[in-house]
Amino acid sequence: MSASFAESVDAHGLWRSAMEARVRELAQFLAQHELLEDDESEVLESLRQRLAGEKLVVAFVAEFSRGKSELINAMFFADTGRRVLPATAGRTTMCPVELGYDRQEPPALALLPIETRLQPAPLSDMRHQHALWKLTPLDIGDIDGLARALAQVTEVKRVEVDLARALGFWHDDRPEDNPPADAEGRVEIPAWRHALINLPHPLLERGLVVLDTPGLNAIGAEPELTVGLLPSAHATVFLLGADTGVTKSDLAIWRDHLCAPGISRYVVLNKIDTLRDPLSTREQTEAQIERQCEAVAATLELPRERVFPLSARQALAARVASDEPELAASRLPALEAALSDRLLPYRQQMLAQVGIEGIAQVELQVGRRLNDRRRHVAEQLLELRGLRGKSSGKVRLMIQRVDAESLDFERCVARLHALRAVHQRMLKDAMLELAADRLREHLSEMQDAIRSSLLQLGAKKAFLVLCAALRRRLASAQARGVEIHEMLDASFGQLNTEYGFSLMAAAPVDLGRFMADLELIERNYVQYLGLTQALKLTQERFLEQFRRMLVSRLRVVFESASSELELWNRTASAQIETQLRERRRNFKRRREALERIQAAAGELESRVGELESQDAHLQALQRRLAEIGGGAREHAEPRSTAAAPLDDVQPDSGVDLLLDFDLAPEQA
Numbered sequence: 001m002s003a004s005f006a007e008s009v010d011a012h013g014l015w016r017s018a019m020e021a022r023v024r025e026l027a028q029f030l031a032q033h034e035l036l037e038d039d040e041s042e043v044l045e046s047l048r049q050r051l052a053g054e055k056l057v058v059a060f061v062a063e064f065s066r067g068k069s070e071l072i073n074a075m076f077f078a079d080t081g082r083r084v085l086p087a088t089a090g091r092t093t094m095c096p097v098e099l100g101y102d103r104q105e106p107p108a109l110a111l112l113p114i115e116t117r118l119q120p121a122p123l124s125d126m127r128h129q130h131a132l133w134k135l136t137p138l139d140i141g142d143i144d145g146l147a148r149a150l151a152q153v154t155e156v157k158r159v160e161v162d163l164a165r166a167l168g169f170w171h172d173d174r175p176e177d178n179p180p181a182d183a184e185g186r187v188e189i190p191a192w193r194h195a196l197i198n199l200p201h202p203l204l205e206r207g208l209v210v211l212d213t214p215g216l217n218a219i220g221a222e223p224e225l226t227v228g229l230l231p232s233a234h235a236t237v238f239l240l241g242a243d244t245g246v247t248k249s250d251l252a253i254w255r256d257h258l259c260a261p262g263i264s265r266y267v268v269l270n271k272i273d274t275l276r277d278p279l280s281t282r283e284q285t286e287a288q289i290e291r292q293c294e295a296v297a298a299t300l301e302l303p304r305e306r307v308f309p310l311s312a313r314q315a316l317a318a319r320v321a322s323d324e325p326e327l328a329a330s331r332l333p334a335l336e337a338a339l340s341d342r343l344l345p346y347r348q349q350m351l352a353q354v355g356i357e358g359i360a361q362v363e364l365q366v367g368r369r370l371n372d373r374r375r376h377v378a379e380q381l382l383e384l385r386g387l388r389g390k391s392s393g394k395v396r397l398m399i400q401r402v403d404a405e406s407l408d409f410e411r412c413v414a415r416l417h418a419l420r421a422v423h424q425r426m427l428k429d430a431m432l433e434l435a436a437d438r439l440r441e442h443l444s445e446m447q448d449a450i451r452s453s454l455l456q457l458g459a460k461k462a463f464l465v466l467c468a469a470l471r472r473r474l475a476s477a478q479a480r481g482v483e484i485h486e487m488l489d490a491s492f493g494q495l496n497t498e499y500g501f502s503l504m505a506a507a508p509v510d511l512g513r514f515m516a517d518l519e520l521i522e523r524n525y526v527q528y529l530g531l532t533q534a535l536k537l538t539q540e541r542f543l544e545q546f547r548r549m550l551v552s553r554l555r556v557v558f559e560s561a562s563s564e565l566e567l568w569n570r571t572a573s574a575q576i577e578t579q580l581r582e583r584r585r586n587f588k589r590r591r592e593a594l595e596r597i598q599a600a601a602g603e604l605e606s607r608v609g610e611l612e613s614q615d616a617h618l619q620a621l622q623r624r625l626a627e628i629g630g631g632a633r634e635h636a637e638p639r640s641t642a643a644a645p646l647d648d649v650q651p652d653s654g655v656d657l658l659l660d661f662d663l664a665p666e667q668a
Contacts (some may be wrong), residue, residue: 005075005336006203012344013206015635019355020051024634026359029628030366039574040362042567047358055100056347058339059211059230061258062239063249067270068212069093071239071312074332076203076210078319080143085212086151093153094190096229099197101204107138109149110196114157117167117193122549127196140200155191158182164189220297224394230257231524235264236333237344242272242309245292246299254300264343266306268335269293273311308335318606352636359636361506363629365571368502369578370622376586377615380593384608397593406587412499416576419491426487427569430480433473434562439554442469447547460526467522470554474518474561478511481565488572501579509568514561521553 030036036044060068069085076322077084086093095114111134116126126132136149161181164170169189170178179187204210211229230236238258240250252266258265269292276285289309297304308331313332317323327333383398449462485508492503596603 005339006338007159008344009203009208009617010206012056012348013203013208016051016054016207016351019351019632020048022628022635023048023051023355023359026362026628026632030362031622035366035369035577035621037365037574039567039571040365041581043358043362043571047355048569050354051351054207054347054351055209056207057209057211057233057235059233059236060239061213061230061236061253061268063253064214064245066239066241067312068214068239070316071237071270071310071332072099072210072212072270074312074316074319075336076208077201078316082143082147083316084143084147084150086147086154092235093214094156095153095192095195096214097153097195097197097210098229099199099201099204099210100208101200102198103200103205105198107140107200108198109136109152110134110140110198111136111152111192114167114190114193120544120548122545122552123194124552125548133196138199150197153192153195156188158186158188159193160186180430183638204535234347235266235339237266237268239268240296241430242289242292243274244267245269245294251299252327261491265302265336266308266335267296267300267302269296269307269309270307270312272331273314305338308338308428310335335554353583353634356633363625364504365575366625367622368504369582370501370618370625372579372582374615374618376582376591377611379620380586380590381611381615383590384593384597384604384611395594395597398510399591402587402594406584406591409499409583409587412495413580415495416580419495420573420576421483422487423569423573426480426484427566430477430484430565431562433477433480434558434565436555436558438473439558440551442466443547443551443554450569457607463525464522467518470518470558471515473558474511474515477561477565478509481511481568482508484508484569484572500583501581503575505572506568509565511561511565514557514564517557518554521550521557525550 002554027036027041027048030040041224060072062068070083073083073085085097095111112123112126112132113134118130119126121129136152138149139145159167161170164187165172167189170187175663179189190371211233213230236258238254240246244250246254269289272289275288275292280288293309294304295309296302297307310331312330312332315327315332318326318330444467446462446466449465450459452458488505492501492505495501496503593603593607597607
């Protein structure tokens with residue numbers, strides 16, 4: 001069989017696992033030889049967790065009955081030999097579904113009742129409210145039973161029109177979009193608001209998250225999908241029917257939720273098998289398919305190469321039967337090749353860059369520490385070799401010299417305390433720019449501005465004012481970080497010159513990626529705050545839900561920026577403490593060695609031998625550090641040059657998907 005997107009995801013996961021193992025090897029090596037300081041341990045652990053916890057999110061979006069579930073089955077679950085997600089006629093997915101895997105939790109299906117939409121808390125907060133979810137254990141060994149359990153995502157219920165209106169499924173101003181009422185005046189709505197599937201599938205174990213989002217109503221009525229889950233996806237696959245092309249509701253989904261710049265979008269023209277006509281030649285059918293693709297590309301204002309005609313049903317059957325010609329005829333490999341060639345290399349390139357920078361930072365710090373130790377050993381060797389054949393009086397003079405040097409060195413402590421005080425004051429000022437209190441103040445001002453505007457039509461303006469203020473906060477924190485770096489760089493230079501330190505101020509922390517996260521949030525919310533949503537903001541419950549959802553996203557950005565700034569400053573402070581401790585230890589060792597030599601003449605050669613062995617050991621550690629670090633960097637280097645351009649791939653948005661939902665029932 002040809003290489004599939006599933007196989008490419010698996011290879012990407014294996015690369016991440018190997019990279020994580022190399023980072024772990026480096027940390028273990030440093031810890032084993034007592035070379036791992038707290039700040040370096042934090043850097044390596046943060047890098048290891050990112051490699052282990054990296055999620056690759058692919059969202060499938062379409063109106064009902066476009067074949068999303070069938071396409072997901074064909075791309076990711078054909079190895080089970082059957083449909084895992086329900087995709088038969090009359091059994092369509094009715095609620096957004098997230099498939100992923102958390103090895104800390106048992107396989108299970110968690111379903112959130114549709115009535116929770118009436119609560120003000122955003123969807124992201126409800127993941128920890130275990131009593132709200134219906135939990136169904138999954139037996140991965142029983143494929144048929146697994147499929148039956150997952151069929152619950154198709155369940156519906158009938159409710160009164162008033163409840164349907166409150167839940168967002170009935171609109172008095174758009175009667176053509178409302179579901180038909182039965183004889184008793186009730187309408188059919190989805191039974192569930194959201195579904196989380198924790199499944200130990202090999203691809204999901206590698207960090208793949210599949211988001212299946214059905215229907216315009218499901219998207220429009222759930223704002224967190226619009227401004228949270230969909231923008232967090234690294235790739236979005238939008239499905240259309242090959243026979244219908246772009247319908248009115250398809251176009252509404254595309255324009256309202258998927259046309260923002262920065263989203264890596266792929267359009268699938270599914271069910272091309274329905275265009276095959278026994279009364280038409282193959283060439284005529286192919287020409288018809290191509291005309292549909294060009295029309296879709298023109299309507300959606302997308303390059304033609306981003307439109308992929310295929311048959312998901314044919315592809316699933318071909319994969320189950322291991323029929324290579326039939327799979328090629330389904331045209332699914334073309335879509336998988338595009339995803340593999342553009343998305344995965346870029347994700348790997350981003351992770352590789354983070355890994356290379358983190359490992360280089362640790363190598364530099366540890367390498368300087370090893371060089372310092374070797375320099376101290378060389379100084380001691382020079383002293384002791386100069387004592388050969390000298391009298392005990394000469395040894396006493398050397399002891400006095402060590403004491404004098406130690407006393408002179410201790411005079412720098414007062415300067416270090418002053419430096420630390422200035423550093424802490426500057427850091428406090430920088431951290432205030434990112435404080436949660438400031439964030440809440442700005443959000444309260446936005447909320448007051450929305451309430452005071454006529455019919456909440458000033459919501460977009462109030463939100464843009466908020467974003468401008470938050471950008472200034474991040475820019476101010478960045479500028480203060482640069483000031484701290486300049487102060488430390490100058491102070492470290494003086495200390496190095498006067499007291500023999502080897503301090504070095506790392507490059508100032510770069511908060512640029514958090515600025516990009518903020519811009520992404522702004523872009524998604526501005527798109528969301530159209531006239532329809534502005535009118536919804538007249539409802540206090542909806543306004544409060546909007547505020548909580550926004551707080552949740554912004555808090556992630558600002559807390560992450562604050563943590564990165566604090567870690568950078570802690571690394572600078574740790575250098576001083578480490579070198580101060582090493583220098584004091586070195587003075588102590590020199591004095592003790594001289595005292596032993598003074599007491600016993602034979603001790604001199606023994607101590608020289610010890611120092612020579614110690615220097616050889618330090619050299620060996622330097623070589624091994626270079627080997628491990630070099631091997632990790634070499635593994636991190638991307639092998640492919642087919643990475644997508646930066647403006648075409650979704651950056652990390654700092655948005656947590658709901659798959660970290662704690663499925664342990666005993667903690668509910």
